[in-house]
Amino acid sequence: xxxxxxxxxxxxxxxEKIGEAARKIASPGTVIVAVNPKSGPVSIESHFxxxxxxxxxxxxxxxxxxxxxxxxxxxCFGDPGLLAARELTSGPVIGIAEAAFHVATLISTRxxxxxxxxxxxxxxxxxxxxxxxxxxxRKVRAAEIPVLALEDDSGAxxxxxxxxxxxxxxxxxxxxxVLGCGGMADLTSYIQKEVGLPIVEGVTAAxxxxxxxxxxxxxxxxxxxxxxxxxxxxxxQFAHLSHLGR
Ligand code: 2AL
Numbered sequence: 078x079x080x081x082x083x084x085x086x087x088x089x090x091x092x093e094k095i096g097e098a099a100r101k102i103a104s105p106g107t108v109i110v111a112v113n114p115k116s117g118p119v120s121i122e123s124h125f126x127x128x129x130x131x132x133x134x135x136x137x138x139x140x141x142x143x144x145x146x147x148x149x150x151x152x153c154f155g156d157p158g159l160l161a162a163r164e165l166t167s168g169p170v171i172g173i174a175e176a177a178f179h180v181a182t183l184i185s186t187r188x189x190x191x192x193x194x195x196x197x198x199x200x201x202x203x204x205x206x207x208x209x210x211x212x213x214x215r216k217v218r219a220a221e222i223p224v225l226a227l228e229d230d231s232g233a234x235x236x237x238x239x240x241x242x243x244x245x246x247x248x249x250x251x252x253x254x255v256l257g258c259g260g261m262a263d264l265t266s267y268i269q270k271e272v273g274l275p276i277v278e279g280v281t282a283a284x285x286x287x288x289x290x291x292x293x294x295x296x297x298x299x300x301x302x303x304x305x306x307x308x309x310x311x312x313x314q315f316a317h318l319s320h321l322g323r
């Protein structure tokens with residue numbers, strides 16, 4: 078099976094790291110295609126970044142459809158463009174925040190999230206509300222590191238994340254912690270050892286969920302709101318989308 082893992086930001090080193098984490102957890106026979114949009118922000122840490130990156134996500138799903146893809150993963154913790162992406166394919170599309178929330182509730186009754194910058198916390202809160210997980214999440218915490226600090230090998234970002242996870246463990250009355258950034262995909266086992274709690278990371282969780290859905294023969298329903306978008310005229314820089322659905 079072929080899974081297209083879309084890093085919605087345009088930092089190639091992060092795409093490679095996410096792809097590596099996905100390949101490590103994938104079953105033999107699963108091919109991971111890790112990609113990022115050609116255009117857009119190098120990191121996603123605001124509503125504006127998210128809005129721009131969502132367009133890139135839809136472009137990458139359209140490219141995946143030309144490349145016989147079985148499932149898609151949106152590897153940014155805001156799950157940008159998730160529902161739009163689902164309209165463009167009959168394969169499953171899984172956001173890493175969504176995947177991590179589901180998995181965390183299967184192994185614990187309450188979890189906290191440790192994300193990058195405090196200002197992105199509201200994005201996670203909106204997702205928790207939209208997906209119906211608010212009452213499972215005790216607290217959205219931030220290590221107060223910019224996303225691109227995860228690309229620097231000094232270990233400073235990792236120390237901050239571990240520190241915040243330990244605080245969550247002692248203060249939040251939780252059973253597990255969800256890591257709140259795709260760029261943390263390679264840190265899970267180290268953090269789990271340091272913190273001594275189950276650490277749920279969305280990229281790896283999403284790979285296993287995507288494999289399960291494909292094995293079950295389940296894809297995005299084309300009945301109702303996730304059917305292909307209605308064909309219509311697009312103007313300006315999006316004129317090429319006027320062919321969509323035809
Ligand atoms: C993210 C993420 O996962 N990738 C990115 O660029 N921004 N979200 C986050 N809260 O750090």
